Amino acid sequence: MDIQSIVETDITRSIAELYPGNSCDVQLTPTKKEFEGQYTFVTFPLTKALRQAPAQIGQAIGAWLLKNSTVVSAFNVVQGFLNISIADTAWVGLLNDIVANPNFGILPTKEQSVMVEFSSPNTNKPLHLGHLRNNFLGDSVSKILAANGYDVVKTCIVNDRGVHICKSMLAYKLFGTDASGHGETPESAGMKGDHLIGKYYVLFDKAYKAQIEEMVGQGTPKEEAEKKAPLMLEVQQMLRLWEKGDPETVALWSQLNAWVYAGFDATYKRIGVSFDKTYYESNTYLLGKEVVEEGLQKGVFYRKDDSSVWIDLTEEGLDQKLVMRSDGTSVYMTQDLGTTDLKYQDFHNNRQIWVVGNEQDYHFNVLFAILRKLGRTYAEALYHLSYGMVDLPTGKMKSREGTVVDADDLIQETVDAASAAADDAAKGKLEDFSEEEKATLFQTLGLGALKYYLLKVDPQKRMQFNPTESVDLHGNTGPYIQYVHARIRSVLRKAAELNVVLEGPVAATQLDEIEQQLVFLLSQYPERVAEAGTAYAPSYIAQYAYELAKAFNQFYDRLSILKETDPIKLHTRLILSKSISETIQKAMGLLGIEVPEKM
């Protein structure tokens, strides 16, 4: 049992003994650093029942603890706050427990599985900054849930069909193919496939806008021009051809998508993201029609005179929603109903999570409500991990207006920034690195900076992306934490050279305050993992890793490790440092960030 639980149990016992017949839900909070002690018990909730002053209760419980608890070494009462100090023997014991547990921070299996769906790109343009937040969140949440003892299945649904990809296809046909039928390729253009197709998507939009402008100039109302522009009509024709399976159209579609996938794969590989199963919308977009039938039979849906199908969710505080068009074709909601069933049939996960931006909050409320009404047994365990948009200092990103930050460009910039910073900061520490090792290191640092920057913010919140801050290596950043890891590893290497023992339990000794604080922080790790899991919040882990790294730097500054002459203290500090470096590695690992040995 950890120290906090011991103290909580002891306090519960003290209340039962001191105030028979009374009880209270004992919850400790960490003591604020301006007061002495590590844990604080708030006595206010007891005052009413006991009819005593808060400070009086605090004194009584404190005195009882000092006498009866095995771990409490001192206490003080400030107003109604009972601050409890823990004995060094208890801290040392705790440290030994942590060190002896190779699975520290990996929680026992829940015997349950979770599906996390994320990334879900469109195949008409390369990934941008917004996708990066999505990918990093999805990947990190998957790792956090795995650490919480769940079996995790990572999935991605690729939007590989529809109007958007036809736009790129048409533009490619018109502007990217010469008279003899030879088209531009990623090789001939010297571009990644996803960027090449993105180029044609932009070209389409330009030409389309020009047509609209021309028509409006000739007196056509704007709305009509948007619908009747020749390019738009051609796109719709192309979509119909695709749906009919026209060989030429399908061949073009396959070719362009193949280029895009090659581009995506390169990006995924670089950011270290992978999936257990990828679904393609071209295979799933017709799903859901039998769900509509089922809904009609169960009386959950109803058919209008024009034969379109609807659901009335006004009782749930939502609206009426279309689930099938009057011509019998599916809408987005229909597909999602079908796909959700499909995913459940494939994996039978106890829970399903979607990492999707908050502009779709309403869609998911409706989706979940429908599935509940249809009586799906899994419907109670669906969760939309809704995250806020990423804004630029200049405002919102808009793909059509060219104000997006491209993912590949951004990654390269942060890697370059890490490389540039190393020129004056690393000074000789990388002397024995080959060029290849250096490149790997800068990749680790640049990506670490970027991932940490995007993950340290509460997922639900909209956040601002500042390009200058994102490549910063100082303060609350990924590289700051990576630096602490490299720093500790350096000390440990030096200790090994000096033949100092780095194994074995720590003997009882007196600890400095900062050392107690570090053991305390270490001991909190499993709890933070659990909290991050229930809240689906990598930001909790980011916050924790930073706190731990910062505390280590304070410790490092105040106390010497290798120059310590007392062999017991030397050993304690080394074991403590080692444990911190391992915990930093684990925590950063949950964020998908690697930590270097040297930097």
Place this chain on the structure above:
RNA sequence: GCAUUCGUAGCUCAAUUGGAUAGAGCACCUCACUACGGAUGAGGAGGUUUGGGGUUCGAAUCCCUACGAGUGCACCA
């Protein structure tokens, strides 16, 4: 207009879910280097938590209200 999310230091974010004098980073001003890795540490300044009410021992957090911002309200996905 209706629904919904949000508003914390100059800027970007925290605040253990209702607990103490609201904390970090950046930027600004000091200080500490023969360094176990200075990509560091210590300190200063910076706040009526958008304004106004309410709930209670106690509110950035819960309720009401005004103001401001985002998002959604397609037989698009």
